[in-house]
Amino acid sequence: MLLLILKRIGLGLITLFIVSLITFVGVEVLPGDACTTYLEREAYGAALDACIKRLGLDVPAYERYLDWASNVIRGDFGYSLSGEMPINEVLGPRVKNSLVLASVSILIGIPLAIVLGIITALWRDKLPDIMISTITIFSMTIPEFISATLLILIVAIWLGWLPGIVIIPSDATFYELLSNIILPVVAISMIMTAHMARMVRSSVIQVMASDYVQMAILKGVPYWKMVFKHVLPNALLPAINVVALTIAWLLGGVVVTEVVFNYPGLGRLVIESISNRDLPVVQALAIILASIYVGINLIADLMTLMLNPRLKSLQIRK
Amino acid sequence: MESNLITENKQKNKLEKAFEILKTMASKPSGLIGLTIVLFHVVLALISPYIAPYDYKAISPNTMLLAPSAEHWFGTDSLGRDVFTRTILGGRTALTVTFFGSLIALLWGGLLGIFCGLVGGKIDDVVMRVVDAFLSIPWILAMLLIVSLLGTSTEVLIPALGFFYGKGIVRVARAATHDVIAKDFIISARARGHSNLSIIWNEIIPNVRDAILVEGAMRWSWMLLGFSSLSFLGFGVSPPTPDWGLMISNARGLMSFAYWSVIAPIVGLSSLIIGINLTADAFAKALGIDRSTKAPV
Numbered sequence: 001m002l003l004l005i006l007k008r009i010g011l012g013l014i015t016l017f018i019v020s021l022i023t024f025v026g027v028e029v030l031p032g033d034a035c036t037t038y039l040e041r042e043a044y045g046a047a048l049d050a051c052i053k054r055l056g057l058d059v060p061a062y063e064r065y066l067d068w069a070s071n072v073i074r075g076d077f078g079y080s081l082s083g084e085m086p087i088n089e090v091l092g093p094r095v096k097n098s099l100v101l102a103s104v105s106i107l108i109g110i111p112l113a114i115v116l117g118i119i120t121a122l123w124r125d126k127l128p129d130i131m132i133s134t135i136t137i138f139s140m141t142i143p144e145f146i147s148a149t150l151l152i153l154i155v156a157i158w159l160g161w162l163p164g165i166v167i168i169p170s171d172a173t174f175y176e177l178l179s180n181i182i183l184p185v186v187a188i189s190m191i192m193t194a195h196m197a198r199m200v201r202s203s204v205i206q207v208m209a210s211d212y213v214q215m216a217i218l219k220g221v222p223y224w225k226m227v228f229k230h231v232l233p234n235a236l237l238p239a240i241n242v243v244a245l246t247i248a249w250l251l252g253g254v255v256v257t258e259v260v261f262n263y264p265g266l267g268r269l270v271i272e273s274i275s276n277r278d279l280p281v282v283q284a285l286a287i288i289l290a291s292i293y294v295g296i297n298l299i300a301d302l303m304t305l306m307l308n309p310r311l312k313s314l315q316i317r318k
Numbered sequence: 319m320e321s322n323l324i325t326e327n328k329q330k331n332k333l334e335k336a337f338e339i340l341k342t343m344a345s346k347p348s349g350l351i352g353l354t355i356v357l358f359h360v361v362l363a364l365i366s367p368y369i370a371p372y373d374y375k376a377i378s379p380n381t382m383l384l385a386p387s388a389e390h391w392f393g394t395d396s397l398g399r400d401v402f403t404r405t406i407l408g409g410r411t412a413l414t415v416t417f418f419g420s421l422i423a424l425l426w427g428g429l430l431g432i433f434c435g436l437v438g439g440k441i442d443d444v445v446m447r448v449v450d451a452f453l454s455i456p457w458i459l460a461m462l463l464i465v466s467l468l469g470t471s472t473e474v475l476i477p478a479l480g481f482f483y484g485k486g487i488v489r490v491a492r493a494a495t496h497d498v499i500a501k502d503f504i505i506s507a508r509a510r511g512h513s514n515l516s517i518i519w520n521e522i523i524p525n526v527r528d529a530i531l532v533e534g535a536m537r538w539s540w541m542l543l544g545f546s547s548l549s550f551l552g553f554g555v556s557p558p559t560p561d562w563g564l565m566i567s568n569a570r571g572l573m574s575f576a577y578w579s580v581i582a583p584i585v586g587l588s589s590l591i592i593g594i595n596l597t598a599d600a601f602a603k604a605l606g607i608d609r610s611t612k613a614p615v
Contacts, residue, residue, distance in 0.1 A: 018451035026463065141595045142588045143543045145550045145563070149570055149580065157574045255458045256547050260570075270459055271551060274466045286459055293454040 008301055012294045019290040020072070023283050024065050068283075077284040080273075087284050090269070095288075098265035101181055101188070102254065106247065109189035110196065113243075114236065117200025121235075122227065124205060132197070140194035148187040148260040155183065184261045188254060195246045196239070204235040237307055244300030342604040343597070349604075352596025359590050363410040372400035374407050375558040386578050393578035395569060399558075405582040407560035409590065415476055415555075416542045422480025423487055423541070424534040430484075431491025431530075432522055435499060436514065446492070452485045457544060465553045472555060479545060483537045490533040494526035528605045535598035539591055546587055562587040 071078060077087035116136070120129040139147065156162050162183060207213060208231060216226045255267030262268075266285065273281035343349040378398035386393040392401035434442045452460070464478045498504065499522075507521050548554035549563030557564060562583040569579035 014447060015451045015454055018448055019455055022448075022451060022455070023463075137595070138592065141539070141591050143547055143550075143591070145547060145566065146584050146588055149566060149573070150584065153573055153577060153580070157577075255456070256551065259551060270462065274462045274553075277466070282459075282463060286455055286463075289456045289459060290451075290454045293456070297454075 004305065005302060008298055012298050015294055016287070016291060020069060020287055021065075023286040024068070072284075072287060078280050080278055080281050087281055090281065091266075091284065091288070094264065094266045094269045097263065098254065098258075098267065101184055101258075101263065101265055102247075104181060105185050105189040105192060108185065109192040110243065112189070113193045113196035114200055116193065116197040117239075118204060118227075118232070120197065120201045121204035121208065129201075133201075136194035136197050139190045140198070144187060144191060144256045145260050147190060148184075148257050151183050151187055152260070181263070184257055184263055187257050187261070192246060196243055199239050199242045199246075200235065203239050204231060207231050207235040210234075237304060240303050240307075241300045244296045247296055339601070339604045343600040346600060346603075348596050349600030352593050352598075352600055355589055355593025356597050359409050359413065359593065362406055363413045366406040366410050370403040370407060372403045374399065374403050374560045376400075385576075392582040393576070395565070395579040396572055396576070401565075401579050401582050404560040404565060405562070405586050408562040408565060408583060409586055411472075411555060411559060411561045412542060412546065412587070412590065415472055415479070415545055416538055418476045419479035419483065419541050419545070420534055420538045422477060423482075423484035423537055424530065425484075426481070427484030427487025428491045428526075428530045428534075431488040432495050432518055432526060434488065435492040435495025436518065436522070442492075445488075449485050449488050452482075457482065458547065461544060461548055462551075462553055465548065470553060470556050475545065475548075475554065479541050483541045483544070486537060487530060487533050491526060491530050494529040495522055498522060498525045529607060532598065532602045532605060532607050535594070535601050539594040539598060542587075542591055542594065 068078065075088070077091070079085070080087050080090050116132055120132050120136075123129045213226065213230055216230050221230070254265070255270050257263070258265045258267035259271055266289070269281070270285055272278075273285065340353075344353055376399060381390070381394045381398040381400075382396060384390055384394045390400050390402065392405060395401055395404070430445065434445050460482055461478065464482070465474065468474045468478070504517060504521050507517050512520070545554060546561075546563035549561045550567045552564075552567065554563055555561045557568075565583040566580055566587075569576065569583075573580045
């Protein structure tokens with residue numbers, strides 16, 4: 001078991017290593033380097049030389065990679081080009097803001113998804129299922145920027161209930177953030193809930209058709225006791241992995257949502273740093289976002305392993 | 319003579335099979351709705367340059383932000399351009415980019431997947447590690463990086479989207495190949511002394527085609543979502559190309575009094591994405607492939 005966990009962690013680390021190589025090589029191979037892309041038309045003569053010196057671009061690429069990688073492992077991402085400040089200082093408040101947004105959305109989204117998934121599965125092909133399923137299909141297929149724009153149009157402009165686009169400083173306190181994240185949270189959790197509810201639905205339907213549930217019905221186990229004791233524990237287990245993948249996939253959607261609502265999180269930093277051609281920040285963001293993705297997947301894998309006795313014994317036999 | 323007859327029969331069978339699949343897809347209301355929407359968008363995209371009432375890039379200060387009327391069915395935008403013209407031409411842009419992008423994704427993803435599944439071993443391990451690594455970079459970051467370094471034009475976007483969305487197809491093609499590789503007909507083909515290429519072309523592709531096509535259909539809708547998100551963020555096609563994402567992002571600031579210029583592209587894009595999704599679902603069901611337990615990666 002311990003060996004298996006270590007193996008999974010090892011695979012995750014290899015993936016991260018490849019991601020760092022891809023971003024580094026990608027930046028290296030593509031035309032121009034950090035200095036020419038950053039200085040654009042002023043990239044000649046003394047300014048270019050100074051920039052190359054400052055960023056250490058005159059040493060070979062593999063040395064720079066090793067240097068950069070060893071610094072990243074120690075938690076130092078270097079300097080941002082446009083802000084002329086340590087990337088860690090740029091990232092700190094952004095990470096906090098994005099975490100607030102993501103965790104509130106997840107706290108609302110997951111329970112809602114489980115409830116909706118169970119309802120749609122138990123009343124399969126009846127009116128509640130048809131209604132909820134139609135809504136979930138709509139909200140999971142429509143792009144984030146459309147649902148966010150519609151939310152602003154309807155709730156903020158036509159109904160006037162909430163401020164639409166707010167200007168939040170990136171160092172806003174937790175309470176300042178909370179009052180301003182209602183619409184972004186709705187936009188994000190809408191899509192997340194839809195994906196997960198569909199997942200829970202098909203999982204519950206599968207378990208309901210299984211032999212042991214049929215057996216429980218034949219034995220005369222009361223309906224709701226059967227649902228909560230026999231069906232749900234077995235149905236929610238396989239959903240964990242997909243929930244993790246959905247959350248990780250949403251990292252991309254969060255970028256768009258943050259831009260629409262002008263929310264100062266990691267997502268908007270992605271857009272800002274790419275617009276400013278701030279390649280060190282882009283590299284740092286790629287590694288951070290990929291680590292989140294790998295981390296979430298790892299946790300999901302381990303959770304399924306720990307919660308599923310069958311899988312555990314299977315793996316040990318292997 | 320006889321062999322001619324056989325090939326003729328084969329072709330007829332293929333057409334009949336395609337027709338059968340279409341019939342199965344249309345037999346359910348969701349599939350029928352999806353097919354109708356996609357067909358409508360495709361036809362509109364084909365004829366839009368001939369029926370567009372105005373020039374899509376004609377700027378005019380006299381017609382700024384007009385409400386919908388008989389002359390301008392969907393009103394005009396902040397530069398005085400006809401929203402109806404730009405909306406129907408926007409569908410053409412979206413369908414062209416994503417169609418060719420999906421084609422590229424299907425080709426390289428499918429072939430690499432089949433190759434990996436066939437050869438296995440070390441090469442397979444290395445390729446799958448790299449694919450996994452690519453999967454763990456958020457799509458938006460990777461796309462933004464490619465586009466910002468190579469520039470924004472359809473010539474860059476189509477291969478970039480095709481490359482990026484093909485990596486998921488590699489996995490599906492590989493898994494499907496693994497399913498058939500140990501079957502008797504492959505072993506007998508090997509025993510007959512067929513080359514690897516001939517086995518891939520004659521034995522494996524016909525058997526993994528369905529799974530790859532279904533995956534490609536799903537990728538198509540995600541690619542459309544990704545493409546329009548890029549345009550919305552200002553990293554997709556450049557103005558004045560008529561594009562839905564771009565139109566929405568331009569009209570967003572003024573939507574408190576000119577909501578029509580944002581509603582039209584929203585309806586266009588949402589309906590096309592929903593249509594493609596319903597069609598892809600129906601397609602998967604008609605081919606007997608279950609997609610309900612797949613995560614959106």
